[in-house]
Amino acid sequence: MGFKGLMLGLLFTVLYASGAVAMKFGLQSAPPLTLATMRFIIAGILLLIYIYVLQRGKYRMPNKREFWILFWLGLLNTSLFLGLGLIALQTISSSIFNLFVPVNALLYALLAFLFLGQKIRLKEWGGIVISFTGLFIASYPSLVGSHATNGGILLLAVAIMSMAIGSLIYKKMDLQLPSIVINTWQVVFGGLILVIPALLLEAGQPIKMDMNVIGYLLWSVFALSIFNLSLWFYLLKKDAITANNWLLLNPVAGYILGAILLGEPITQLSVIGAVLVLFGLYLSGNFSIKPTKPSVS
Template sequence: MKFKDLLVGILFTVLYASGAVVMKFGLHSAPPLTLSTIRFIIAGLLLLLYLYGFKKGKYAMPNKKEFKILFWLGLLNTSIFLGFGLLALRTVSSGIFNLFIPINPFLFALLAMIFMGQSIRLREWGGMVVSFIGLFVATYPSFAGSHSTIGGILLITFAMIAMAVGSLIYKKANLQLPTIVVNTWQVIIGGVILLIPTLILESGEPITIDIHFIGYLLWSVFALSIFNVNLWFYLLKKDAIKANNWLLLNPVAGYILGAMLLGEPITGYAVIGTIVVLLGLYLSGSFRVKPSN
């Protein structure tokens, strides 16, 4: 791996893990769905301006059939996944949230087996079991304290299921669109969908325009939704397998950032649980690096 690619991978991992941390800061100033809606609509509009303004003529508009798929991707990958994620972060530590991210490929594999007839090897089953044991070890002790609740864990679980279903739909649909076009439309569609529950559930709740709110918007829109997405596209273009392997370091970066910026404790259970999760991913073959096609 080239030194430049190594630096890009490390930067991507840190920025990706910072998402849960910056959400925690944002919750000091506004309710979760409001934060999500504002973030995605602003990011989506900026991306639309880039695609069809600055790059006018380079990217075609999706057709009616493609828009149907993009609607479901926006609902699942943006509205539900990140909306539920922000709701969960009211009662769950950012470290626990980040620990769940690498488990998503397992959920996708299960859905692919059920709905697409893809087989799962015994080694992969074993890796799943070990990783879920690691999740249990890391999360169960925190229920007794103030950093996590069962309700928060359930919200994260629903969010991960939604993302896995969205990934399955994307794979089955086989959209012939550039990745940046797919991301742009799923972000803006997801933000518009979130307007409905936001107005129903959080209408009238106070919004404080302070350093937390402004910092959340600047970081989540520019650093995460725009800049880090471009880093992800760069890594995918280089090697899709290696790109996904960077996600496996998310729990480590998440716990470190949570401890440094939020004062969240790194317990022995969290360390052991994270090691067990990574061991499960290794056993399942997730750490194997194959030559890219």
């Protein structure tokens, strides 16, 4: 890996982890579902303009079957994952949120074992057990120190499970669409689905269009939904295994950003738990440190 690849990988990791921190700032001035709805609708409109206006003729519209699949992916990967995640962030730290995200890979492996007949080796089972043990150890100090609630942890677990189910559907259905088209319609459907629950559950709740909300929307739409997504596709094209490694280093960056920007504590148990999660991911094969040949494309 060259210096450019290292810098881009570190940039991706920091930006990805910053999402939960940005959410915490936004939640100071607006309710969670409203924030999520605004983010996805703005990002969805911009992405639609890009792929169907600025890039006219390059990307085709999905067919009826593909639209139906994209609806479910939007519900699971966008509406439920980030909608419930934002609600959970009202009562948990951003560090815990970032620690839970990589475990999606392990949940996906379990679902693939149950529904797709994918085999799981003994070493992979060990990695799964170690990672979930690490999650419990890392979450315990937050629960005791009032930096998380049982309800928040449960909502976050459901959010991660919904993302794993979405990954399973994506794998099984094998959509023949470019990644940017899939992501665009996931975001569009995710935002549209959230409109009704946001209106029903958060009508009348105060919204302050201050720098917390404006900063969250600018950061989440442009830095995360557009720039960092493009960077992710670039890293995948260069080397998929290395790209996955950067994604799984998200908890480390999450703890550092949470401590610096939000004053969230980093306890000894939190560090031990994070190390166990990463070690479990490595054992299960979801985190490879073997060198890989760079792509020639």
